[in-house]
Amino acid sequence: MTPKSPTEYVVLGALMSGARHGYEIMQFLGSALESTWQLSTSQLYVLLKRLEQEGCLESCSESQESRPPKRVFKLTNAGRKAFLEWLSTPVEHVRDFRMEFLCKMFFFDSLSLPGAKDLVNTQIRVLEKLLDKIQRRPNKDESGFMKLVYGFKARNVESLLSWLRQEARPFVEQEKAGKRRRL
Amino acid sequence: MTPKSPTEYVVLGALMSGARHGYEIMQFLGSALESTWQLSTSQLYVLLKRLEQEGCLESCSESQESRPPKRVFKLTNAGRKAFLEWLSTPVEHVRDFRMEFLCKMFFFDSLSLPGAKDLVNTQIRVLEKLLDKIQRRPNKDESGFMKLVYGFKARNVESLLSWLRQEARPFVEQEKAGKRRRL
DNA sequence: AGAATCATGTAAGGGGTTACATGATTCG
């Protein structure tokens, strides 16, 4: 079974660079993603439990003196596969950009994975299609308010497109240039 | 007690133009707000119950033959007051624009209420402050990824500002011109 | 001495979606 919520993929992503226990995952996400993805400790442990049940993770306990034993998690093949598939899939909705798309950019960058340019390009195509749909809508007898709404949506999409072209694309071009492992 | 979720205010707003029963509220929101605010029938009845308990609504039943009796809801003074206060308050987060801010615009327009220009102007000030905070952030030793994130945020806010100035402001200028009750 | 760090969890509650339950009338 594959995870459905983006949050679970972020947790999987945190384990792509090696096995970690819960507390380490919190630290990693807190320092690397900062405000891009916030996750409470309690929710993390819930997700880890779920991901293990889904077969995406395996865990083993390292006992320590005078502290609760560490449960160290690592990805299974299924988990790694699910993560990589999620990673290379464009987001569907405009609202998913601020967190989900940016997280994908983060993982491509920090893990030096190939395919970032492809994602940016397919994501651009997804938005171009959406913009086209917004602009070609039947707008006879549309209220002033609905004009305002579609104006809002169109500007939003245009803004994302220009960010993708002018900032995200150059960011992932480094992939080509071999300037890897900066994080 | 005042509602906390925007959805509840939208329901209150649907009753500002007169008493309605649940099914009518659904129709009203469905036709007027379309995709701007979608609400399931089941959730609507939950909200109506909660709003009545909070003292924002009153209801009375109109019995009908061969159909379940209509429960007709109307705003209390507390409900009307809560709605108007919500309406004139700017949204705090960028993510609240696509639904919450647009809904406020809708109600100002369809109810021909005064204060829309003030809201747009204070909302512009809120965003200007936010943009300033983004641009003045300490960005020494910031990772390439975080630069990308802040570039994203800044563009987003700039896009909203230009929409507010170029589209939302003209939209509410009609308030002045006396071109009312178009809906 | 008190705060922060290390380390893991459970429980309650909030707000939302989808599915389910009922049942007459009217339109195509």
Add this chain to the structure above:
DNA sequence: CGAATCATGTAACCCCTTACATGATTCT
């Protein structure tokens, strides 16, 4: 004759947030 409209709700489930529970160690 089946689909849409009219009309109201309950129940289960999902994801997330906040609060609670525990307890040693290390830093200030």
